[in-house]
Amino acid sequence: MSHSFQQKEFRPAAEGANTPSEKPDFIKVSNYNFWYGSSQVLFDLNIDMPKQRVTAFIGPSGCGKSTLLRNINRMNDLIDGIRHEGDVTIDGHSIYDPLLEVISLRKRIGMVFQKSNPFPKSIYENIVYSLRVAGRNKKSELDEVVERSLKGAALWDEVKDRLSESAFGLSGGQMQRLCIARAIANRPEILLMDEPCSALDPIATGKIEELIHELKKEYTIVIVTHNMQQAARVSDRTAFFYLGKLIEYDETDTIFMNPKKDQTEAYVSGRFG
Amino acid sequence: MERYFHKELEAIRSKLVFMGEQANQVAGLAIEGFLESDLEKTQSALKMDDQIDELEVEIDRDAVRYIALRSPVSSDVRLIFVAIKASHDLERSGDEAHSIAKNTRSILTRQGKVLEPVRIEEMSRLAFAMLRDALTSFLEEDLELAKGIIQRDKEVDRLNKENFRLLSRGMSGENREASTQIETIFISKSIERIADHAKNLAEEVIYLMTGE
Numbered sequence: 001m002s003h004s005f006q007q008k009e010f011r012p013a014a015e016g017a018n019t020p021s022e023k024p025d026f027i028k029v030s031n032y033n034f035w036y037g038s039s040q041v042l043f044d045l046n047i048d049m050p051k052q053r054v055t056a057f058i059g060p061s062g063c064g065k066s067t068l069l070r071n072i073n074r075m076n077d078l079i080d081g082i083r084h085e086g087d088v089t090i091d092g093h094s095i096y097d098p099l100l101e102v103i104s105l106r107k108r109i110g111m112v113f114q115k116s117n118p119f120p121k122s123i124y125e126n127i128v129y130s131l132r133v134a135g136r137n138k139k140s141e142l143d144e145v146v147e148r149s150l151k152g153a154a155l156w157d158e159v160k161d162r163l164s165e166s167a168f169g170l171s172g173g174q175m176q177r178l179c180i181a182r183a184i185a186n187r188p189e190i191l192l193m194d195e196p197c198s199a200l201d202p203i204a205t206g207k208i209e210e211l212i213h214e215l216k217k218e219y220t221i222v223i224v225t226h227n228m229q230q231a232a233r234v235s236d237r238t239a240f241f242y243l244g245k246l247i248e249y250d251e252t253d254t255i256f257m258n259p260k261k262d263q264t265e266a267y268v269s270g271r272f273g
Numbered sequence: 274m275e276r277y278f279h280k281e282l283e284a285i286r287s288k289l290v291f292m293g294e295q296a297n298q299v300a301g302l303a304i305e306g307f308l309e310s311d312l313e314k315t316q317s318a319l320k321m322d323d324q325i326d327e328l329e330v331e332i333d334r335d336a337v338r339y340i341a342l343r344s345p346v347s348s349d350v351r352l353i354f355v356a357i358k359a360s361h362d363l364e365r366s367g368d369e370a371h372s373i374a375k376n377t378r379s380i381l382t383r384q385g386k387v388l389e390p391v392r393i394e395e396m397s398r399l400a401f402a403m404l405r406d407a408l409t410s411f412l413e414e415d416l417e418l419a420k421g422i423i424q425r426d427k428e429v430d431r432l433n434k435e436n437f438r439l440l441s442r443g444m445s446g447e448n449r450e451a452s453t454q455i456e457t458i459f460i461s462k463s464i465e466r467i468a469d470h471a472k473n474l475a476e477e478v479i480y481l482m483t484g485e
Contacts, residue, residue, distance in 0.1 A: 210274075210276065232344075256341045
């Protein structure tokens, strides 16, 4: 008599989309304070972000998460009266090194904004813009970059037959993926994303999230999002900020399932405020 | 659009099926130990309970994680809910198999052989077929198969009562036969409980598929 099913040889294991951060730290924020004029907006931050992982910054408006994100590639340098203390390093090198050219720093970092911002040019020219500015005009190289970048942004199949058409003819979700393709054209090491899905519908949002999941195999990603479910879905680590202070930073599983601080618990469970 | 985290849902489903296979296997081993007076099979069944318990803990943990991180809705949230309930039924089914093996070990230690199997074989065949079919209905999303299982529980209940009647007849005092008869009644009851858990599983499959 046999009562049992045929025994399978494998024992299924949970395949987590959020992967533990066993990768080495790549971006380190140390004892970091930041001021707009006399107003201090970031207070004594210490965060180590692992290589080729997704780190999410969450927190209510005005908590400083976008300010910190923009400081990683020194975008706030353009604002009068700013000042900082402490340091931010990428792969061990300070972004504030006086010998460092800011342009070379930004070549290592791609940026994607809340609202897609394609140039008033063709799809092709949007991708190769930064290469042309750098004087790289060899067609075979540009073609290769366009194909690689669009494939990397999961957009190639949708636009390969209309590369010479205006980027403004794309849908909102496609435009945002075009901006991601443009951001990775120079093969950066880091992608900074500032609420990249807040203007998109759920389907386009899903595509961008899938893309983030793929891109982290190659890039270190930092994402600012107001959508806590999105942070839970896409990130490996999550940092919760409030009033310019880092309240808690941990594995995303911990932040959303068993945070250590009451403020974090209140925020992720919607009881804040 | 298939999302990357849907693989986690599939992993939970696979774990539940794997747990069902384990529950089925331990029940089969336990009852074979009884029917064949095989102490080795009985001992093997006793050792399997921990694995099933661990799977229940894993499934519960994965399910809670999925709810917290993936915000499931519709059939996905029903699957998570069913996974938590079904894994509990399978864990309890494993406990009953463990109980069968413990009572069998007691009988075999006392008298070396099962002398009065009453209608245990027929009953276990029906109960374990229910359990197997409940798992198949889950795996193949077979609503009709699941609905059919619920009716089959009555025959197992009837056989359990029949066993009780046969075994309690002439039972008196504290003697070796009475002890064996009581343990066999417990075994019969455990099989009946396994069928109940199979019925619960079938009801959970119906809920998963229809939302009712």
